[in-house]
Amino acid sequence: MASPAAPLFDAATIADRWIADHCGHAGGSDVLCADSFDPAWRALFEELAGITGDDWGSVRERARRHAEDIGTGFRIAGEGKERPWPLSPVPLLLEQGEWQGIAAGVTQRARLLEAVLADLYGPGRLVHDGHVPAVLVTGSPYFLRPLDGLHPPGGSHLHFAAFDLCRGPTGEWRVLADHLRAPAGAGFALENRLAMARTAGGLQSRLNIERHAPFFAAFRDGLAARCRRADPRIALLTPGRLNPSYAEQAHLARYLGFLLVEGADLAVIEDQLYVRTIAGLKRIDALWHRLDPRLLDPLALDSHSTIGVAGLVDAMAAGNVVVANAPGAALVEAAAFAAFLPALAAHLLGEPLALPNIATWWCGGDAEQAHVANHLDDLVVGSAFGPAPLGLPGSGPVLGASLDAVQRAALLEDLARRPQDYVGQEVVRLSTMPVPDNGGLAARPFTLRVFAARGPDGDWTVLPGGFARIGRHADVRAAVMGEGDWSADVCVHGPEPVAPVSLLPAGDGVALRRNPGTLPSRVADNLFWLGRYLERGEALLAVLRVLLGHSITADTGAALDAATVDRLARLVVTANAAPTPKGLRRADLTQLVRTAMEGEGDWYSVRAINAQARLIGEVSRDRLSADMIRLLDAPFPERGVLLDRAGSLQRRYSALAGLAAEHMARTDAWRFHDLGRRVERAQATLRFLRIFGAADATADDLSTLLDLADSQISYRQRYLAGIARAAVLDLVALDPGNPRGVAFQVAAISGHLNALPVLSDDGLAEPQQEQARMLAATLVTTRVHGLDDPLLNGLLSRIDELSAAISKRYFLQGNQPLRSASLIWV
Structure with missing residues (x-):
């Protein structure tokens, strides 16, 4: 009896059709259509077809969404806005045997480049004996003379390297370029793998794909092994958020457990590198940098650098900090050196290059x-x-x-x-690989970036895979392809199951700790101001919503007394959110609200405040959840009437507050974020009290005050007789149980400051703690009849002074290394 025909939408049938259609036009140089067909490709396409059916649009969207959820992004140089990462849902598959040859060639190349660097910055025999022309060294802008003769701490110039490879039409692999200065892309390889694991979760076990975690663990342990302390502190030095790969750097720092720092966070004192933290100076033992090495130290290298660390080369010379990679390593990544590497391999290693150059x-x-x-x-x-x-x-x-x-x-x-x-x-001609395009698969040229790292035993280990860059056009010449338009995961697969390895230590081998680790002063500053900006935007939005009539009483703006409406309008104008309206007609107020909510240019609108918060979110990726980052990055609402857009913004603020309250661990980082919220909320509420709680306040004024302080429900549950000024003022200003009231904010501020580190051990309160306690005492001893303008103005001034005291004590002030005369060096 004949077997029934396969269903039209059977995953295997769809996969076979995809392969046949692609190979019908791609040609034999495509990795999918090579003479020795790898059956892993059929398994890959079956997995994708089983998830989304015969719809490449759905496959692409699924991969894009998972990459976005992870927070993957990049920036083109000169652009302010980050772009989404262009991940192709079709990974490059490499069989284990082929990969072993690539890995062996990469390891050999890393050994060779290390040997060349050790000689050129050391005895110089290669130049003396004529193996390398002297002008190739002394004439190169990458040769850093201050590093000549300096033996790098840990004994190695190279700790991490990247190599761009190309596959020729007949399957041979060659090296296009070496990357040694600040090799980028390992984080993108990791993010590609995470996104693909979510897109096609069954592929890992089905194809026995080798994992990335052992490589990153080896690199981390390798850096630690070269430090002088048994439990070293390692930092990743970033140029900042405008760097094209900043998102990748933040992801790597979080994944590896490294501190993400900028040059201003660091200081060299007595040839030792420290990070400026809220608890004083903390020692840094190893630094993985992503800066141009010439900018690392303005004293020893480029004096114009504003993003480096003065004295870093001296700290290296003293053997106190391991720098990966050592400055000057770029000397041998210059294209000119590729012409000499084959001969150098024979001379130094006694063997030919396993992976030849172009x-x-x-x-x-x-x-x-x-x-x-x-x-x-x-x-x-x-x-x-x-x-x-x-x-x-x-x-x-x-x-x-x-x-x-x-x-x-x-x-x-x-x-x-x-x-x-x-x-x-x-002119190199590249192999192609399949990429979704116009509802089907298209053959596009690709290059492969692979990564090597020095492990704890000093040997090189190679990341199994890396990431592929896929060209925009079908032209297979490498020079035409450029940087590529798509990225793809690279999966190394084999016949044997792969153990589920992660960076988490096995068993009970890790010492427990509840100390969240080091908090740099710059990070604390950012989180503090993120809290302030979010509260500031929400406070301005509250005023606008009342003007629009979206209060809990369901009154419209026109129903409020004209004097109350005028006070609301002046509050907006005083905040520089909009110009003074022509009058108080509905059209005038609507224009006022529109400018204050979404105005651009010189107006300090809700949109402008949100933009400030978004910028802080961009530099805090290693400290904030992906959900918070997405909310901060979300586009400003454009649909619906003003009330609808205001409601959308309010829900976003509420979601951000909820994430901070329920998802941030109660660490010092959370304390600074919440401090910013409390300081800003206390100031806003005091301004509302001063304007709408005066002795001659009307019922509309008091109701508006309750709206702005988000206390209508609390008031109505407590007082059934109606609005009374004394009761409203007590609830909004003095009641310590009202989470929107001033007394609650001051108590929370005082509690946070008492819990934060101090720089002395004499048990006496620091200035910011004293000011908070005096503020709390004033509110505890004040009665409603004493809430007059002089007192409210005084409280506002004292909170301003308290905010300045917090900044002076905990945040960076120019280039000074400390915030106190006391020192804590650990």
Whole structure:
């Protein structure tokens, strides 16, 4: 009896159709369509088809959503807004045997580059014996003379390296570029894997895909092993939020348990590196940097740097801090060095390169210069040392055949004048891989970035996979592809099951701790102001909602007394949120509210306040949950009438407050965020009291005060007879049980300050603690009849002074390393 035909929408049937359709137009150089077909591809497509059916749009959307949930993003240089990470839902699959050859070649290359660096910054035998031209070293902008002769702490120049590889049409792998200065992308590889694990969760076990966690654990343990202390403190030094890969850096810091710091967070004192924290100076034992090495130390290197750490090279020379990678490592990543690596491998390692370079000619030699000039149409011409020389029409390498007559003449003229600035390289043709496009699969060229790290035993380990960059167009020339438009996970699979490894220690091998760790002063400052901005935006929005008539009493703005409406309008104008309205007609008030809510330019609107909060969220990715980051990044509501948009914003503020209250651990980081909220709420409520709680306040004034203080329900539950000024003022100002009242805020501020670290051990209160306690005592001893303008103005001034005292004690003040005469060095 014949077996029944497979269902039309059976996952296996769909997968076979996808493969057949793709290979029908992709050609034999595509990794999916190679002569030795890897059955893992069929398993991959079956998994994807089983989830979304025959719909590549759904597959792409699923992967995009998971990447967004993880918080993956990147920024193009010069752009202010971060872009979503372009993840293809089709990973690159590599069989374990093929990968072992790649990993062996990468390990060999890392060993070779370390040996070359050790000699060039040490005895210099390679130059002396003629294996490396002297101009290749002394003429390179990447050679850092202050590091010459400095033996790096830990004994190694390189701790982490990245390599761009290309696969030729017949399956051979070669090296396109080395990345040693501040290798980027490992975090993107990790995020790609996390997103793909959520997109196609069954693939990990079905294909026995090797995991990333052992690699990152080896790198972390390798850095720790080279530190002098048994329990070292390791930091990741970032250039800041405008760096194109800042999101990746924040993700890596969180994943590895490193402190994410900027140059202003650090200080070198007596040749020891410290981080400025709320508890004083804390020692840093190892620093993984993502800065241009020339900017690391303005004293020893580039004096114009404002993002480095003065004295860092001295701390290195004293052996007190391990820096990964050591400054100066970029010397051997220059394209010119690729021309000499095959011979250096034979000389230093006694073996040929397992992963050959693409053919490279450095034009500093007469024969090489002539070869490049005579074969210009067959080569890619680029800079030998990074910065583009004058003869190149753009900032990157160019295809000689693409130059017009004028550009060609300019290049040849400058090549003759300064040949040492140029390299010529062969035009590499790349393999392709499938990527979803226009409802189906398209063949696009790709390159592979792989990563190597030095483990605790000093040996190199290679991340199994890395990430693929996929070109925008079908042109398979590497120089045309550029950086690529898509990214893909790279999965190394084999016949044996893979143990479920994570960065979590096994069993009970970790010492328990409830101390959340070090809190840098800059981070505390950011969290404090994030709390303030969120409360400030919510307070302004509350005023606007009352003006629009969206209060709990269901009164409309027009139903309020004209004097009350005028006070509300003046409150908005005083906050510089909108210009003075022409009158109090509905149209005038609507325009006032519209400007105050969504105005741009010079107006300090809700939109502008939210933008300030969003900027802080961008630099706090390692401290905030993905849900908080998404809410802070959410676009400003544009749909619906003003009341609808105001309601949407209010729900967003409530969600952010709820996440902070219920999801942030009660650490010092949370205390500063909540401190900011309490300080801002106390100030806003005192202003509301001063304007709407005066001795001649009307019923509308008092009802508005209850609305602005979000205390209508509390008041009505307590007082059934109606609105009375004394009762309203007591609830809003003096009742310690009202979470929206002033007394509650001051008590919370005092509690937080008592719980935060102090810099002395004499048991005496610090200035900020004294001020908070005096404020609390004033409110406890004040009665309603004493709540006059002088007292309210005095309380406002004292909270301003308290905020300044908190800033002076805990936050960075210019470049001073401490906030107290006392020192805590740990």
